[in-house]
Amino acid sequence: MDATLQSHRDNRLLAAIGRQTFQLMQPHLRSISMIQGHELYEPGDDIDQIYFPQSGLISLLVLGKNGSSVETSTVGREGALGLQGGFGPRRSFTRAIVQIAGKFSAIGATRFAVIAQDDRSLRDLIAHYTELVWAEAQQTAACNAQHEAAARLCRWLLQSADRIGQERVPLTQEFLAQMLGVRRTTVTLLAQSLQNDGLIKYSRGQIEILDRKKLERCSCECYSILQHSALPLAIGIKI
Numbered sequence: 001m002d003a004t005l006q007s008h009r010d011n012r013l014l015a016a017i018g019r020q021t022f023q024l025m026q027p028h029l030r031s032i033s034m035i036q037g038h039e040l041y042e043p044g045d046d047i048d049q050i051y052f053p054q055s056g057l058i059s060l061l062v063l064g065k066n067g068s069s070v071e072t073s074t075v076g077r078e079g080a081l082g083l084q085g086g087f088g089p090r091r092s093f094t095r096a097i098v099q100i101a102g103k104f105s106a107i108g109a110t111r112f113a114v115i116a117q118d119d120r121s122l123r124d125l126i127a128h129y130t131e132l133v134w135a136e137a138q139q140t141a142a143c144n145a146q147h148e149a150a151a152r153l154c155r156w157l158l159q160s161a162d163r164i165g166q167e168r169v170p171l172t173q174e175f176l177a178q179m180l181g182v183r184r185t186t187v188t189l190l191a192q193s194l195q196n197d198g199l200i201k202y203s204r205g206q207i208e209i210l211d212r213k214k215l216e217r218c219s220c221e222c223y224s225i226l227q228h229s230a231l232p233l234a235i236g237i238k239i
Helices: 003-009 012-016 019-028 083-087 109-117 120-146 149-164 173-180 184-196 212-218 222-227 230-234
Strands: 030-034 039-041 049-053 057-063 069-075 095-100 102-108 168-170 200-203 206-209
Touching: 003 012, 003 102, 012 120, 019 102, 019 109, 049 057, 049 083, 049 109, 057 149, 069 120, 069 149, 069 173, 083 109, 083 120, 095 149, 102 109, 109 120, 120 149, 120 222, 149 168, 149 173, 149 184, 149 206, 149 212, 149 222, 173 184, 184 200
Parallel strands: none
Antiparallel strands: 030 102, 039 095, 049 102, 057 069, 057 095, 168 206, 200 206
16 A cells, blocks of 8 residues: 555544545545644635544634634544535535644645445445534533533543544644633633643644553543444444
8 A cells, every 4th residue: 555545544533434435536545745734724614624533633713702712622533624525515514724734735625525425335434424523512511611620621632532443633822722721821820730740742833642541540531421422333433
């Protein structure tokens, strides 16, 4: 298998697609690199491209009238952004930005919909994954409303590390504060506390998980719920 083909398969959702279907998609897939903060969609935008992270991470944000934003879910190598475009023309309901820089596979939504039209297994995969994202958004909304920032930070770090496949999460305090919906000073204090307890190592723009088990104990139950959801198991992926 050549390097480009293998890189597409680094995305677990693409790897879960049947060989014949993937062969139809492969000529139309592009491998691209994107930097942190790159905006992919704004609310109301037509979904014209579908993105499958190979190594980076995408954040979905709901925007407030005052310019504030709250993260509802993330997309890493387990999934895709805009997958519902396989059912035909769709629009984005959230702002989608690259949270962690990396490589992504991309395919035009129109071409993807043509392939999915005659492929029941692919349509089923799209439906299951869309349900998974919806369930995650509900769980995240409950988490944001019920749990303290410290527990949410632990959950977020664990989830992000899982989705990029490494224990070092490249992210600034400003960006992390935006994701959690808290002040930067709050993130600074929380990160310092976790570092003092030996759970993480924090340097400018980098957070490294040192003790995963302790970090899991400090996280809210939402991390475990998201990891053991029946939906990802149903489609053969782990979020």
